[in-house]
Amino acid sequence: MKWLAIALAVLAAFVVALIVGPMLLGDKGYVLISLGNTAIEMTVISFCILVIGAVIAWYVLSRLVLWALSLITGSHKWFGTLGERKRKRAFYDGLHAMxxxxxxxxxxxxxxxxxxxxxxxxxxxxxQIALTNEDLSKARYFLVQATDFPKAKVAATVMQARIDMAEEKYDAALEKLNELDEQERENTQVVRLKAHILAKLGKWQVLQENLSSWRKALPKADYTTWSQRIAKGKFAEIASKQGAVELKSYWETLPRKLRHDDAYRAAYIQQLLDQGMHADAQKLLVEWQKRGPNSALFPLFTQLNIPDASPSLRLLESWIKQDEENVSLYSTLGQVAFNSGDDVLAEKALLKATKMKSRKEDLLLLSAISERKHDTATALQLYKEGQQLAS
Structure with missing residues (x-):
């Protein structure tokens, strides 16, 4: 529309010039058009106005003809715009209803x-609607259509892979994700899904090899979790197939970096505990926490079940001297002492922990200690109190 306004402005200026110019000069000019016996006489100004009017009429008529033709062929922009508006309205209505x-x-x-x-x-x-209605075949059809759109390709592929996983077709799901290009494979959801699939397939080595390259794509918490799962998976596989001795040998062959990784250390100790090697587990728990409690290793103390837990007890008591208001330290000390048969120390530590904060696990242990002493009334009371609390 801007160019049309400019054209009309120029035309108006031209007409004004035609009218005003001759008037100022005092000579309007003369034009004679002779066709056979017919003669048409007019001034130059009239002739110019006639020509300009004819041009405008031709332009308007040509636009009308084109518009009429477009109506016949069905390709007029107005109809296209109307159809697009209807589709957009249907799209938004669909999302609202969904x-x-x-x-x-x-x-x-x-x-x-x-x-x-x-x-x-x-x-x-x-x-998504088809999935909600549990119509997987229809869902797959729509997702195939969605993959034709570059911006929807990753989302559609992830959804297809999840359907395959739901049907336990893990290899098919992994294949779909691997078909994405390099940049698309770095998507966080793609990485997470691949990690889950590899874990389901028990491909711990492949998962470990890929994990370092996924560090940027995965949140820190996810990266740590997967490091632990990989370690647990690999250690569990070795322990179940080859035994604890082979597990210890395998640990020694790991790179120094992995042997100093908290997630790997926790997984290794857990497998030692699962294999009944509590003395070995205690030795490592004490050795690897000389500088203080480690969040990944500390919870494993409560699983120790050996008569001689003195190394662990001494370490826990030294930590308590440095942090006398730490409920977890007293509770863990009581648990380790209880498992080693030292009910006196266990009761003392657990009573201290309970005085600071009542917790279900501590009260139940105190109940068990009272039962060992044949104090059934106290044992029952502590048990009831413990059951009323959340863990």
Missing amino acids: AVGDFDTAQKSLSKTTNGDFEGVNYLASA
Whole structure:
């Protein structure tokens, strides 16, 4: 429209010049048009106005003709715009219905958007509705359509892989994710899903090899969790197939970096405990926490069950001297002492912990100690108090 306004302004200026110019000069000019016996006489100004009017009339008439032709062929922009508006309205109606849980209405609305350009979101939404209705074949159909849109490709692939996982088709799910290009494979959800699939397949070595390259894509908490799961998975596999002796040999062959990793250390000690090697586990728990409690290793103390727990007890008591208001230290000391048969120390530590904060596990241990002393009334009372508390 801007160019049309400029053209009209120029035309108006030209007409004014034609009229005002001759008037100032005092000569309007003369034009004679002779056709056979017909002669048309006019001034130059009239002739110019006639020509300009004819040009404008031709332009308007040509636009009308083109518009009429477009109506006949059905390609007029107005109709296209109207159709696009209807598809957009249907798209938004579908999302609104989906949000409130009216999936039938949502699907009907979204089915009207197939010819629109919604970057695949309409197909993703339709697939989600199909999944909610447990119609996996229809969901797969919509997801295949969505993969044709670059911006929807990753989301569609992830959803397809999750369907495969739900059907325990882990290899198929992994294959779909591996078909993504390098940049798409760095997506956080893709990485998380691949990690879960590899874990399900028991491919701990492959998972370990990939984990370092996934550090940027994974949140720190996820990275730590997967490090622990990898360690547990590998150690459990070795222990179950080859025994504790082979597990200890394998540990010594690990790189120094891994042997100093808290997640690997915790997983290794856990396997020693599971294999009944509590003395070896205690030795490492004490050795690896000389500088103070380690959040990954400290909880494992409560699983120790050996007659001679003196190294652990001495270490815990030294920590208590440095932090006398730490409930967890008293509670853990009581647990280790109880498991080693030292009920006197266990009761003393647990009473101290309970005085600071009543916790279910501490009260139940005190109940067990009272029962050992054949004090059934106290044991029952402590047991009831413990059951009333959350763990």
